[in-house]
Structure formats: C-alpha cells, structure tokens
Amino acid sequence: MIFNNLLSNIDAGEVLDVGCGSGQFTEILTESLKSFRTITGVDVDEESLAEAGTKFSDDNFRFLKAESQELPFEEESFDMVAISKALHHMEDPVASLAEMRRVLKTGGYFLINEMHRDQLTDAHESHMLYHHLRSEIDNLSGISHNKTFYRKDLIMLSDKLGLAERTILEFSPDSSRAMDTDNIAEFIAKMDGWIQALKGHPESRRIEERAEELKERFRKFGISRPPQLLIMGSK
Numbered sequence: 001m002i003f004n005n006l007l008s009n010i011d012a013g014e015v016l017d018v019g020c021g022s023g024q025f026t027e028i029l030t031e032s033l034k035s036f037r038t039i040t041g042v043d044v045d046e047e048s049l050a051e052a053g054t055k056f057s058d059d060n061f062r063f064l065k066a067e068s069q070e071l072p073f074e075e076e077s078f079d080m081v082a083i084s085k086a087l088h089h090m091e092d093p094v095a096s097l098a099e100m101r102r103v104l105k106t107g108g109y110f111l112i113n114e115m116h117r118d119q120l121t122d123a124h125e126s127h128m129l130y131h132h133l134r135s136e137i138d139n140l141s142g143i144s145h146n147k148t149f150y151r152k153d154l155i156m157l158s159d160k161l162g163l164a165e166r167t168i169l170e171f172s173p174d175s176s177r178a179m180d181t182d183n184i185a186e187f188i189a190k191m192d193g194w195i196q197a198l199k200g201h202p203e204s205r206r207i208e209e210r211a212e213e214l215k216e217r218f219r220k221f222g223i224s225r226p227p228q229l230l231i232m233g234s235k
C-alpha cells in the first residue's frame with residue numbers, strides 16, 4: 001500500500017491532520033506511520049469531529065473545531081502536518097497551506113493527499129462530474145467546495161511551500177467495481193439524497209436534471225474514485 005511505503009519508516013511525533021472529517025485519513029496515518037506520539041485532527045464540521053472522536057478515543061488523539069486558515073496553535077508546534085482530500089474544500093488553499101506550514105516545526109514533514117483530474121478513464125470522469133455536482137450544491141448553500149484540481153495546480157501549490165526532498169507519488173484507488181450495479185446504485189442513492197435536501201431551492205430543478213444525466217452516464221461508463229497525488233517533503 002502506497003501510504004505504508006511512504007510512511008512506515010517515519011517516527012512522526014506530534015501530528016496534525018487538517019480537514020480530518022470523521023477520521024478516515026487519521027486511520028491511514030495510525031496504520032502507516034512507524035510511530036507517532038499524538039494526532040490532532042481539526043475540521044469545521046462538528047458532526048464529523050464527534051464521529052472521529054468516537055473512533056479514536058485514546059488520550060493521544062484530540063479532535064478540535066478549527067478553520068484551516070486560522071489554526072489555533074503556536075508556530076512550529078507539529079512534527080508532521082497532513083491534509084487529505086480536503087484542500088479542494090478550502091476557500092483559500094494557498095492561505096491554508098501557509099498556515100499549516102506556520103505550525104510545522106523546521107525539519108518536520110508536510111504531507112498532501114489530493115485527487116486530481118488528469119488522464120481520467122470514463123469511470124473516473126463520472127466521479128469527477130459527480131464531485132462537481134456536489135461542489136455546486138455546496139456552493140449554492142454557501143459552503144466552499146471547489147472543483148477537482150489538475151495535477152499541475154497541486155504541484156504549483158506545493159512549490160510555494162519550498163519543501164526540501166519533495167516526493168510526488170501518484171496512485172489510483174481500486175476501479176474494479178466501476179461497472180458493478182451495487183457500486184453505481186450507491187452513488188445514485190447519494191445523489192438522490194442531495195436532491196431531496198435541495199427541494200424548494202430555486203436551482204433544484206436544474207440540479208435534478210443534471211443528476212438524471214449523470215445517472216445515465218454512470219450506467220453507461222461506470223463510476224470510480226479518481227487518481228490521487230501524494231506530495232511529501234520537509235520544511
């Protein structure tokens with residue numbers, strides 16, 4: 001597994017997971033790092049934080065409500081800062097990454113995991129369009145959620161961090177279930193939930209039509225999670 005290859009020699013000390021959600025990437029960190037002392041997860045969504053806190057209830061974990069652009073920590077507080085699949089949610093990704101760099105110790109590890117939209121298969125493209133529909137709905141509700149980055153955007157963002165010994169890896173989650181009817185039905189059910197929640201909104205009809213087009217596309221081409229870029233370096 002790619003995370004294991006990258007992290008299994010690292011004694012990470014104090015780790016910060018930004019946009020931790022319900023702890024999906026926190027779990028990957030706990031399984032892949034050689035060791036760590038504490039993991040602090042921050043997110044703006046209280047429900048997700050509560051879920052993460054239930055999954056990781058030991059004393060060496062804490063989950064706090066915080067905005068990525070205003071992290072409530074002193075400079076150079078962490079030995080590793082990580083952000084996974086959350087950068088495209090940030091209103092200002094440059095400012096969020098700069099803030100993460102501020103709280104990272106000199107010599108500490110900076111880790112970015114983010115999906116991208118280059119050289120997609122038809123099934124990946126279905127997922128990108130599904131993701132863009134979600135981001136459009138979020139934006140209609142006043143929640144920041146950007147479209148999928150291109151690979152070059154991510155590399156440019158990481159250029160600004162001036163990381164030493166930067167490693168850039170790429171991987172694709174398993175796409176073997178792309179055409180599987182259960183897999184397609186799960187994505188359709190999620191979209192139906194979004195449409196339901198948007199009922200009464202002036203844009204709901206247009207979004208619903210878009211969702212119907214996407215359902216057709218999923219049945220024709222399948223749907224599969226897109227490739228991801230993993231960027232790691234030290235401050």
Ligand SMILES: C[S@@+](CC[C@H](N)C(=O)[O-])C[C@H]1O[C@@H](n2cnc3c(N)ncnc32)[C@H](O)[C@@H]1O
Binds near residue numbers: 024066
């Ligand atoms: C797709 S989830 C990623 C969850 C997890 N890191 C993973 O790899 O699966 C994106 C998360 O970013 C959070 N988020 C969005 N904007 C944020 C911000 N400005 N500051 C902190 N977290 C934010 C969302 O609440 C959401 O939980």
